Amino acid sequence: MTPATAPGRSAIGARVEISGLTKEYRLGGVTLQVLSDVELSLAPGDMVSVVGASGVGKSTFLQILGTLDLPSRGSIRFDGEELTTMTPERLAVFRNRKIGFVFQFHHLLPEFTALENVMMPALIQRIPKATARRMAGDILGRVGLSKRLTHKPSQLSGVEQQRVALARAMVLEPALLLADENWWPAR
Numbered sequence: 001m002t003p004a005t006a007p008g009r010s011a012i013g014a015r016v017e018i019s020g021l022t023k024e025y026r027l028g029g030v031t032l033q034v035l036s037d038v039e040l041s042l043a044p045g046d047m048v049s050v051v052g053a054s055g056v057g058k059s060t061f062l063q064i065l066g067t068l069d070l071p072s073r074g075s076i077r078f079d080g081e082e083l084t085t086m087t088p089e090r091l092a093v094f095r096n097r098k099i100g101f102v103f104q105f106h107h108l109l110p111e112f113t114a115l116e117n118v119m120m121p122a123l124i125q126r127i128p129k130a131t132a133r134r135m136a137g138d139i140l141g142r143v144g145l146s147k148r149l150t151h152k153p154s155q156l157s158g159v160e161q162q163r164v165a166l167a168r169a170m171v172l173e174p175a176l177l178l179a180d181e182n183w184w185p186a187r
């Protein structure tokens, strides 16, 4: 797995220091080492791609960095704050405020419209409904979906679903946007 710093820089940002990050899975008495002493420093505004073969641990790494899973060992400091020892309650607030996550498979809520899916992080943050609706409409417009606001995921194309997932990840302008592969059209 190779982190490669890309030339582009974005307006969003956080200082992230990853050190000794290790993830092992134990299955039937066998230990599978997926991440082994990963070291990575990100400065605010950095854009980094993580490249590697299927099964090498890219999604595992992003899930841990996105605080959706815990490492077996190691440290992640986010603007100086250690994430791996935060309580689940603080972590839930931190994740909602600071992190946008585009999953490898979009994980949209099927019974809600595109607009409602994108409003969800704002409503969790107790932003008033009218404001959340405006924020979600704006960001859906930026990904080219202003004419699909009332469509449910099953009524959208595959890449449109991924664009809704991207809008949902960006609606609160997160300090760190994590995007797993397969989320953007190859063509």
Ligand SMILES: Nc1ncnc2c1ncn2[C@@H]1O[C@H](COP(=O)(O)OP(=O)(O)OP(=O)(O)O)[C@@H](O)[C@H]1O
Binding pocket: 025, 026, 027, 032, 034, 052, 053, 054, 055, 056, 057, 058, 059, 060, 061, 104
């Ligand atoms: N819960 C689990 N228990 C045991 N092994 C797991 C678990 N989750 C993932 N793995 C294994 O860890 C390895 C890394 O998985 P991961 O999903 O991070 O790979 P990836 O690099 O994202 O691959 P892809 O490019 O195919 O998406 C895989 O070999 C997978 O089988």
Ligand SMILES: [Mg+2]
Binding pocket: 058, 059, 060, 104, 180, 181
């Ligand atoms: Mg993956």
